[in-house]
Amino acid sequence: MPRTAPPAGPADLVLTGARIHTVDPDLPEAQALAVREGRLVWLGSDADAARWTGPDTEVIDAGGRLVLPGFVDAHNHVRLGSDDACVQLAGARSLDVIHQRLRSWHDAHPDAEWIEGEAFDYSAIPGGRMPTAADLDPATGDTPAFVLSYDVHTAWLNTAALRRLGIDRDHTSLPFGEAETDPATGEPTGFIKDFAVKGLSRDGHRTLRALGVPWASTDRQYGRLAKSxxxxxxxxxxxxxxxxxxxxxxxxxxxxxxxxxxxxxxxxxxxxxxxxxxxxxxxxxxxxxxxxxxxxxxxxxxxxxxxxxxxxxxxxxxxxxxxxxxxxxxxxxxxxxxxxxxxxxxxxxxxxxxxxxxxxxxxxxxxxxxxxxxxxxxxxxxxxxxxxxxxxxxxxxxxxxxxxxxxxxxxxxxxxxxxxxxxxxxxxxxxxxxxxxxxxxxxxxxxxxxxxxxxxxxxxxxxxxxxxxxxxxxxxxxxxxxxxxxxxxxxxxxxxxxxxxxxxxxxxxGSLTVGKAADFVVLSRDILRIAPEEIPGTVAERVVVGGETVHKA
CATH class of the missing domain: 3.20.20.140 (Metal-dependent hydrolases)
Known part of the structure; x- marks a missing residue:
């Protein structure tokens, strides 16, 4: 890939008036950049931007805002959601609150074949223990319930779901996880470990789909992906x-x-x-x-x-x-x-x-x-x-x-x-x-x-x-x-x-460097200079991928 700038001439896109933090030690900062055919062809000062501007060039004035390379999220489960069809349990800090949310959803969907939830927090269960079917049953009754933890590493089932999925003392090693058992009775508790390892596998997902768990359906998967x-x-x-x-x-x-x-x-x-x-x-x-x-x-x-x-x-x-x-x-x-x-x-x-x-x-x-x-x-x-x-x-x-x-x-x-x-x-x-x-x-x-x-x-x-x-x-x-x-x-x-x-x-x-893909973001605040507590309120005002604006706030 070339790392020297091509000859100046009209670019497809020129961005000016920016504070560009390039993440490139050879040129740490710039005021302007030019894009041709999806790649960066120049970075420099506003004074030189006219050399890259022609009658058909899209010119963007960043208004002094910070420009960074597009973020590369190295571990992002975009296929997992969140899922609009699930009861959202994030922030439910007690079993009572979990029950309230599940009941409210069930009241609004009385004909649902399954109650599904996601993002329960382990700390919401009293006594530092893991949850059981008996914890879910009062809020879900005879409708099977399938609830995922916030880290998607465990699943929580009610008694009706244990029956529907065929989980009993003789069937605890499952294609989608390991059913925990009561040490005194040997009966499954309703808590499923190793869901991320087995339930998200090809066999695990196919099994859940075959058993009729709606969360595992192809359309639900695609909906989560598209939203994410x-x-x-x-x-x-x-x-x-x-x-x-x-x-x-x-x-x-x-x-x-x-x-x-x-x-x-x-x-x-x-x-x-x-x-x-x-x-x-x-x-x-x-x-x-x-x-x-x-x-x-x-x-x-x-x-x-x-x-x-x-x-x-x-x-x-x-x-x-x-x-x-x-x-x-x-x-x-x-x-x-x-x-x-x-x-x-x-x-x-x-x-x-x-x-x-x-x-x-x-x-x-x-x-x-x-x-x-x-x-x-x-x-x-x-x-x-x-x-x-x-x-x-x-x-x-x-x-x-x-x-x-x-x-x-x-x-x-x-x-x-x-x-x-x-x-x-x-x-x-x-x-x-x-x-x-x-x-x-x-x-x-x-x-x-x-x-x-x-x-x-x-x-x-x-x-x-x-x-x-x-x-x-x-x-x-x-x-x-x-x-x-x-x-x-x-x-x-x-x-x-x-x-x-x-x-x-x-x-x-990863950096804004001549020859690389023109992937960058214009931020509403200069996170390199503001107080740290202001960083979470910062938004991406413009997002560019391959020289094309794909999002404007």
Whole structure:
């Protein structure tokens, strides 16, 4: 790709009167830019912009506003929603409030065959326990109820749903999760673990669809995708990395593209659950060859090594707070995972590995080290996704092994993970210094790729940047683990060039550089100069993808 400016002459688009933060150290700032055939051909001063302006050039006056490269959201589940047909349980802080919302929805939809909800918070269940069917039954009666947690890692069913789905003491290992059982009776409780690992797999989704769960239907999936894609472009996210898809799901992106809904560029990772075969890998490689253009690219593989801290299913080095022995489990024995990642690395796959607990993260780093020893070093850019609880001894290994830290700053906000919340209480104060160590990783030379993890948290990059910079709640208050904050420039880099690099896109996106795609956003406020508490109120006034304005506030 050329990195020298072509000869001056009329451009398709010229933007002037801006404060352009390029995220390019060779030209950190500019006032104006020019676009021709979807690419940046010039950046410079307003005084020179006339050289690029002709009678047919679209000229945009930014009015002194900040212009940034389009955001690259490195981990955004645009296929998951939120779903307008579900009862929305975000912010329901008690079982009583959950009941009220479910009853209100059911009263408004008395003929519904299913009651579905999403985004329940574990902390809403009294006593720090996991929810049961008996907790749902008073609000749902004999109508089957299917409720997903805010992180989509667990599902919660009522008694009618257990019957409808054929779950009993003899059928607890399911294609879509593991049904927890009462230790005294052996009966299923209504709480389903490992939903993200099994329920979002190809087999799990097909099973739910065959059993008549409306949430799993193709039309509902597409509705969630289309709505989320609209949100992404509204927030200035010009590239979305959808981190967990089956081959079946790719048709949804084809449909979105055909219907003009694919305004953000997409990188789609394919899910590699346990049991994936060599034939499956051949199909994955074929899909990567088929989908390989600047709008839709398929290729990386998504794996899990552990689950999540809140229901105590993440893998920790030491037992959970208040437990003598329980420290969670990895989905693979460490030796097996090392062999698996080494084999995938040898075939040239890039791996995104979900790892939240310190033992889970170490298991992934050990596997990457084994792969490099066996296969030889290569520019693999394997990712540890989430990095929620990192032992300091493993911090330098990210840079040493070339592993990207794909992190979601909003997850570490005090109102989500801090003191009094399940994450902090399960880990215990002695390990809080391990929580989302963004600054430590950055200082150690690791590549940070920031993302939202929508719909686990808000999609808006402004919320993520604010949290990375302050580690405060959205309404202010005390910071949690403030020694791990980063500055605004670092956060912006992680949401642009860091995420572009993490996905082998740094030659095309991530900075405003001559020759790269003309993907940029004009913000309503200068987030590099305003007080941090003003960042969340900032909006994308104009979003440009490939030189075309795709959103105006």
């Amino acid at each position: 894609l609209d949100d992404a472009i509204r927030f200035g996210i010009t590239t979305v990395v959808e981190p967990q898809n089956s081959l079946d799901d790719l048709a949804l992106f084809d449909r979105a593209r055909a219907e003009g809904r694919l305004r953000s560029r997409i990188v789609a990772a394919l899910f590699h659950p346990r049991g994936t075969t060599e034939a499956d890998l051949d199909d994955f490689a074929a899909a990567a060859r088929r989908y390989d253009d600047d709008r839709l690219r398929v290729g990386p593989l998504k794996l899990y090594i552990d689950d999540v801290v809140e229901p105590r299913t993440a893998a920790l080095l030491e037992p959970y707070a208040g437990c003598r022995h329980h420290r969670g489990e990895t989905f693979y024995p460490a030796a097996d995972f090392g062999e698996l990642l080494t084999a995938l690395d040898a075939r040239g796959f890039q791996c995104f590995v979900h790892a939240t607990g310190d033992r889970g993260i170490r298991t992934v780093l050990d596997a990457v080290e084994q792969a490099r020893t066996r296969n030889g070093p290569r520019d693999a850019r394997h990712q540890v996704v989430h990095v929620e609880c990192l032992d300091p001894r493993d911090t330098p290994r990210f840079a040493e092994l070339g592993v990207v830290a794909c992190m979601q700053p909003r997850h570490c906000a005090p109102e989500i993970a801090g003191p009094g919340k399940d994450w902090a209480e399960n880990v215990g104060p002695d390990r809080w210094h391990k929580a989302w160590p963004m600054r430590s990783l950055h200082d150690a030379g690791a590549v940070l790729a920031f993302s939202s993890d929508w719909n686990v948290a808000e999609m808006d990059p402004m919320v993520g940047i604010y949290t990375a910079v302050t580690r405060r709640s959205l309404d202010g208050g005390a910071a949690w683990q403030p020694e791990e904050t980063v500055d605004v420039e670092t956060a912006v880099h992680a949401y642009t060039m860091g995420s572009a690099y993490a996905n082998f896109l740094e030659e095309e996106r």
